[in-house]
Amino acid sequence: MASPLPLHLAVALDGAGWHPAAWRLPDARPSELLTAGYWTDLVTEAERGLLDFVTIEDGLGLQSSYPDRLDGRTDQVRGRLDAVLTAARIAPLTSHIGLVPTATTTHTEPFHIAKALATLDYVSLGRAGWRVQVSGRPDEAAHFGRRHIPQLKIEDFTDPAVLAFVNELFDEAADFAEVVRRLWDSWEDDAEIRDVATGRFIDIAKLHHIDFEGPRFSVRGPSITPRPPQGQPLVTSLAHSTIPYRLGARAADVVYITPADADIARATVAEIRELQAEAGRAEQTVHVFADLVVFLGDTDAAAAAGRARLEELAGAAYASDAPIFTGTPQSLADQLLAWQDAGLTGYRLRPATLPGDLHAITRGLVPELQRRGAFRTAYPGGTLRSLLGLPRPANRYATV
Amino acid sequence: MTKPRRQIHLGAHFPGVNNTTVWSDPQAGSQIDFASFTHLARTAERAKFDFFFLAEGLRLREQRGRIHDLDVVGRPDTFTVLAALAGVTTRLGLAGTINSTFNEPYEVARQFASLDHLSAGRAGWNVVTSWDAFTGENFRRGGFLAAEDRYRRAEQFLRTAGKLFDAWRGDEIVADKDSGTFLADAGAGAFTHRDDQFDITGQFNVPRSPQGRPVILQAGDSDAGREFAAATADAIFTQHNTLEAGRAFVGDVKGRLARYGRSHDELLVLPSATFALGDTDAEAQEKALLVRRQQVSGQTALRFVEHVWNRDLSDHDPDGPLPEGDPVVGENTIARGRASVRQIRDPLATARKWRELAEAKKLSLREVVIAVTGRQTFIGTAATIADQIDDLVQQRAADGFILVPHVTPGGLDEFADQVVPLLQERGSFRADYETETLRDHLGLPPVRSRP
Ligand SMILES: Cc1cc2nc3c(=O)[nH]c(=O)nc-3n(C[C@H](O)[C@H](O)[C@H](O)COP(=O)(O)O)c2cc1C
Numbered sequence: 001m002a003s004p005l006p007l008h009l010a011v012a013l014d015g016a017g018w019h020p021a022a023w024r025l026p027d028a029r030p031s032e033l034l035t036a037g038y039w040t041d042l043v044t045e046a047e048r049g050l051l052d053f054v055t056i057e058d059g060l061g062l063q064s065s066y067p068d069r070l071d072g073r074t075d076q077v078r079g080r081l082d083a084v085l086t087a088a089r090i091a092p093l094t095s096h097i098g099l100v101p102t103a104t105t106t107h108t109e110p111f112h113i114a115k116a117l118a119t120l121d122y123v124s125l126g127r128a129g130w131r132v133q134v135s136g137r138p139d140e141a142a143h144f145g146r147r148h149i150p151q152l153k154i155e156d157f158t159d160p161a162v163l164a165f166v167n168e169l170f171d172e173a174a175d176f177a178e179v180v181r182r183l184w185d186s187w188e189d190d191a192e193i194r195d196v197a198t199g200r201f202i203d204i205a206k207l208h209h210i211d212f213e214g215p216r217f218s219v220r221g222p223s224i225t226p227r228p229p230q231g232q233p234l235v236t237s238l239a240h241s242t243i244p245y246r247l248g249a250r251a252a253d254v255v256y257i258t259p260a261d262a263d264i265a266r267a268t269v270a271e272i273r274e275l276q277a278e279a280g281r282a283e284q285t286v287h288v289f290a291d292l293v294v295f296l297g298d299t300d301a302a303a304a305a306g307r308a309r310l311e312e313l314a315g316a317a318y319a320s321d322a323p324i325f326t327g328t329p330q331s332l333a334d335q336l337l338a339w340q341d342a343g344l345t346g347y348r349l350r351p352a353t354l355p356g357d358l359h360a361i362t363r364g365l366v367p368e369l370q371r372r373g374a375f376r377t378a379y380p381g382g383t384l385r386s387l388l389g390l391p392r393p394a395n396r397y398a399t400v
Numbered sequence: 401m402t403k404p405r406r407q408i409h410l411g412a413h414f415p416g417v418n419n420t421t422v423w424s425d426p427q428a429g430s431q432i433d434f435a436s437f438t439h440l441a442r443t444a445e446r447a448k449f450d451f452f453f454l455a456e457g458l459r460l461r462e463q464r465g466r467i468h469d470l471d472v473v474g475r476p477d478t479f480t481v482l483a484a485l486a487g488v489t490t491r492l493g494l495a496g497t498i499n500s501t502f503n504e505p506y507e508v509a510r511q512f513a514s515l516d517h518l519s520a521g522r523a524g525w526n527v528v529t530s531w532d533a534f535t536g537e538n539f540r541r542g543g544f545l546a547a548e549d550r551y552r553r554a555e556q557f558l559r560t561a562g563k564l565f566d567a568w569r570g571d572e573i574v575a576d577k578d579s580g581t582f583l584a585d586a587g588a589g590a591f592t593h594r595d596d597q598f599d600i601t602g603q604f605n606v607p608r609s610p611q612g613r614p615v616i617l618q619a620g621d622s623d624a625g626r627e628f629a630a631a632t633a634d635a636i637f638t639q640h641n642t643l644e645a646g647r648a649f650v651g652d653v654k655g656r657l658a659r660y661g662r663s664h665d666e667l668l669v670l671p672s673a674t675f676a677l678g679d680t681d682a683e684a685q686e687k688a689l690l691v692r693r694q695q696v697s698g699q700t701a702l703r704f705v706e707h708v709w710n711r712d713l714s715d716h717d718p719d720g721p722l723p724e725g726d727p728v729v730g731e732n733t734i735a736r737g738r739a740s741v742r743q744i745r746d747p748l749a750t751a752r753k754w755r756e757l758a759e760a761k762k763l764s765l766r767e768v769v770i771a772v773t774g775r776q777t778f779i780g781t782a783a784t785i786a787d788q789i790d791d792l793v794q795q796r797a798a799d800g801f802i803l804v805p806h807v808t809p810g811g812l813d814e815f816a817d818q819v820v821p822l823l824q825e826r827g828s829f830r831a832d833y834e835t836e837t838l839r840d841h842l843g844l845p846p847v848r849s850r851p
Contacts, residue, residue: 023575023582030575030582034607036516046639060506062589062605070603074583075704079573079607082514089518092434108507110478111458111538119477123484143506146541147598192474196424199697202474204467207460220537222460222467226432226474245843313580 007336007374008287008388010100011046013039013363015077016056017353018293018320019064021313023077024176025353034081036089042358043090046097051192052387053098055131055236055348060104061140065327068154070139075314085118091124098384100129100236105176105312106169107135107144108301113176114183114223121228126383128236132177132251134169157241171245175214177235177251182210184232185221185395208397220398230383231392238291240321242271249275253390254287254346257321265290269343285390289346290339291322294330294355296360303327310352322350329364407841408669408793408829409639409800410820411495412444413453415808417461418740419470419704420674420774422694422806422813429809431472434484437808443483444492447816449563450492450841451524452485452638455479455803458502459535459735463703464712468735470700472808480513486519493838494525495524495617500557501531501540505598508557509564512614513606521610521837526617529554529625531644534736551624556597558616558632567604567611580785614848615838617670623742633667637802639669641777646797668799668842673777673789674806677814681780688779691806692770701766704773706734707741708750718766722758727751777801782818789819790828 015025016030023030031037038058062078064071083101093097099120103113113130121128133143141149152162191206208222231298236254241247249253249272257272259265269288276286295310297303303326309365311317318324325332351357369375385392414437417422422428430436434815441452456478461468478496485494494515498508516523529550533543545553572588574581589604618633629636630653640649646669654664676691678684696704706713709730727747735741744750758768763830778785792798805811823829835841 021580024577024580026577028577030577031573036518036520040487059605060510062603072586074586075580076582078583078588079568079605081517081606082479083510085479085483085511085514087519088480089487091484092438092487105505109502109539112503115477116480119480119484122432123481125434137600143602144504146504174545183755185422187474194423199424199699200469201423201472202467202469204469206475207467217540218537218542219539220459221626224458224460225477 001058001376003025004375005009005340005371007340008052008289008374009349009361009366010053010055010289010346011051012044012055012057012097012291012348013354013357015063015080015354017057017357018350019295019310019314019318019352020076021310023210024313024352025310025356027356028354030077032081033077033234038139039086040090040093042354043094043099043354045358045362051097051362051366052128052169052346052378053100053129053234053384055084055100056083056102058102058104059133059140060107061137061350065068068137068152070197071217071387077091083276084120086330087128088120088123091120091127094124095195096127096379096381098127098234099124100131100234102131102133104133104135105173107141109201110176110179110217111183111219111223113223114180117180117233118184118223118225118228119231121230126229126385128228128230129236129384130180132173132235132237132247136165136169147218166243170243174250175216177247179210179212179217179219181232181235181251182212182222182316182396183219184227185397186210187227188395188398189222189227192226195222219338227395230385231395232385234388234390235386248272248278249286250279252286253385254388256289256291256348259342260289260293262325262339265339286341287345287388289348291348291350292325293320293322293350293352294332294357294361295326296325296332296357296364298328300327300331307352318352328362332365333368333372333374336369337372405826405828406793406796407843408789408823409670410447410449410829411451411453411670411800411802412440412449412812413455413804415441415472415800416455416809417457417475419471419700420804420806421808422471422691423472424694425807427810431808432474434478434481436809437476437481437485438488440805440812441489441492443812443816445489447554447812447820448833449492450800451495451838452489453719454482454496454815455524456497456528457530457737458499459538459737461735462534463706463735464714468693469702470697470703471695471841479515481522483515483518485826486515491836492521493522493524493615493831493841494519495526495615495838496620497526497528499530500554501529501545505557505560506600506604507605508562510606512561513565513609516609516611516614517606521612521763521839523609523614524617524838525552525614526619527558527633528739530621530739532736549676551620551628554595555628555632556595560595560600561600562613563591563593565609568606568608570608573607574645578718583825611837611839615844626653627656629653630662630667631660634839635668635670635799635842638669640794640800641673641798641801643792643795643797646671647795650796650798665843666845667833668844670800670802671798672804673801674774674804675785675815676776676783677780677782677818681782681784684780684784688776692775692795695806696766696770698771701769703735704769704816705765707732707738707743708747708754710734712745718767719764722755722765722768783820785819786822786826790826793828808823
């Protein structure tokens with residue numbers, strides 16, 4: 001048997017884990033979710049497992065079990081820290097793993113987000129990324145009071161009003177990402193000259209206005225922050241249908257998809273490749289990762305029992321936008337390698353429980369993949385982009 | 401029994417993008433690499449400083465219609481670099497400048513509350529009000545604020561943020577694994593605020609932080625700025641750093657406190673200060689002069705004179721006389737994105753004063769600028785400087801200083817090693833941290849929530 005292609009593996013961190021009752025398990029630390037120590041422990045564990053990167057979930061409103069409004073629940077984790085700042089807090093305490101916080105494009109300023117992520121890249125020495133997210137919740141819009149967002153059944157794409165609204169949110173996100181990328185390039189790498197003879201600190205021919213004009217914002221630039229170590233920090237986005245696939249194809253380096261099976265994964269990868277070509281990016285590497293929620297155990301029965309216990313605590317069967325895996329790290333390794341044929345280059349695993357399923361990934365799944373020659377046995381050193389086989393991009397404004 | 405000595409508070413200002421930061425010095429390091437921030441923060445913490453301080457400007461400065469290239473250019477995002485510094489320090493306060501015009505309260509409140517959690521209670525916020533349309537070109541809503549509305553928005557911004565900081569009382573998260581109750585109250589974080597700047601409602605999503613809210617600094621000098629500070633700030637960052645100017649300033653701003661039901665110890669006055677340290681006073685004087693000449697090159701001097709004359713003087717010789725004729729009065733258009741230019745309130749008078757000085761002392765244009773701008777606040781041996789600092793604080797001309805070294809990142813090292821121990825020997829400065837939060841380091845009274 002030919003040895004499999006190496007996989008890329010990311011872990012999605014959120015609260016006490018992705019299952020809403022995960023915070024009630026004995027090893028959960030629900031009263032420490034707002035401390036630096038909690039997040040440091042999780043990310044250093046992920047780094048011990050040699051993972052490519054962690055993502056950190058975030059949002060501009062309280063967590064909710066509904067996609068479009070608050071749920072008023074008191075039995076689940078509510079309240080969180082800003083993800084970019086959490087990533088920055090951990091950056092100096094880690095040295096290899098990528099840090100990919102979520103930041104919302106709907107009510108925020110591209111100028112602020114661009115320099116925040118550039119700074120995350122500086123403080124992590126080239127390990128920063130961004131999970132682009134839109135906000136369609138009216139309650140989040142009311143936190144800003146600048147824009148009306150209608151109360152729609154956001155998942156009902158048969159409603160033309162929903163479709164138009166979602167299109168608008170994602171078009172804005174694409175413009176936002178374009179502004180962020182231009183701002184990252186608004187300083188050429190060698191703009192800083194420190195020329196004592198002429199007294200000039202910078203060569204102003206190498207700083208660029210970006211002059212973006214769009215329906216939602218116009219931004220002049222340049223950034224106040226020099227081009228970050230990676231040139232372009234990693235841009236990632238989660239997508240469940242064509243509109244967000246297009247955003248990923250236009251703007252992202254990594255797209256997370258949620259296929260129910262390998263065939264759907266194959267079709268989705270093909271669709272993203274087409275959209276990528278349409279966006280003029282056919283030559284560029286765009287990774288497509290599948291998102292999976294994982295309930296892991298030493299045996300299939302233990303994994304199933306763990307999941308059943310959580311469902312009993314929650315009083316409901318677990319459902320997710322992403323496919324759900326329940327089983328051993330060995331059988332998860334089987335599935336990840338089998339799905340690779342669909343054109344996936346990696347996975348973003350959502351641990352159902354923290355730290356339990358994270359440990360099962362780093363101490364169970366990773367050694368299993370290593371045994372099969374499908375995962376690195378050491379970090380090669382370098383930036384997050386290089387870990388993912390992405391080049392350091394040329395600056396769009398450089399003339400030579 | 402002797403009266404206890406007044407305690408000095410010290411901040412460490414990361415060298416900024418003014419000409420006072422000497423990038424041509426062989427010791428000068430990066431203005432953007434995290435190692436530089438770590439170096440200064442660790443030096444400050446080793447010396448038991450109250451806090452690290454970061455300025456901010458949201459558009460690169462321009463002069464004569466081009467990006468200004470003579471000074472250091474390039475800064476990090478304030479919140480992000482402070483959060484990272486929280487990971488390499490344990491007690492040092494982390495204060496940053498955040499503008500109230502080009503931000504929204506919900507977002508800023510969640511960032512400060514997060515920083516306060518991630519630093520276990522060490523966050524500080526220098527609220528500034530720069531409002532120009534030039535800066536606004538980088539933002540969604542552009543330059544929408546008239547100059548006279550800047551403090552109105554700042555005040556409402558701060559009041560709104562205050563409501564968000566107070567939206568969680570601090571006891572809502574019970575996280576009881578047995579009963580399955582995470583939140584004691586489904587309405588945790590609820591807020592509503594409406595005024596002529598903000599109309600917002602909902603649930604804040606960052607639970608109450610260790611300090612309740614960040615320590616508030618204010619750095620405006622106008623009457624409106626001082627009033628704003630008296631009403632809302634915990635500390636003022638000012639340029640009045642001499643005995644007389646300091647005492648007058650302290651008298652003025654502390655005199656405004658009673659109107660807001662506040663006492664004198666609820667607002668600290670922290671002037672910015674620079675220093676030149678030598679083994680003898682004479683050597684320090686020499687060093688000071690040398691640094692001043694590095695800070696004010698001929699080209700830099702010309703730009704300064706342009707700030708006052710408000711016109712292009714690029715054909716002038718910096719080693720020749722000041723320009724003929726009066727400044728162009730009205731809106732300053734020659735230099736953009738600079739708060740200091742707004743502090744030249746009467747350019748005609750400033751020009752007259754400069755000319756008198758030039759004539760009296762036979763000074764060239766460059767020499768005038770060297771004479772009138774930013775001479776080091778403290779010059780001398782460590783003992784001399786410790787005396788000066790301590791006297792100013794004991795005589796109530798200040799509650800402490802925010803020190804601005806002229807070299808990144810090592811410019812505070814010798815101050816930390818030589819001056820601080822002398823202040824500690826005198827009993828005027830802490831020998832070690834005795835408190836955990838920035839608010840407690842500064843000796844401020846506990847936060848009064850929900851006013
Ligand atoms: C010591 C000092 C430091 C300041 N630092 C900043 C800064 O970092 N960023 C900024 O935008 N404005 C800064 N300012 C400007 C003021 O905060 C204020 O917004 C501006 O001076 C206008 O207010 P005023 O008219 O009351 O002085 C500073 C002012 C002073 C006196």
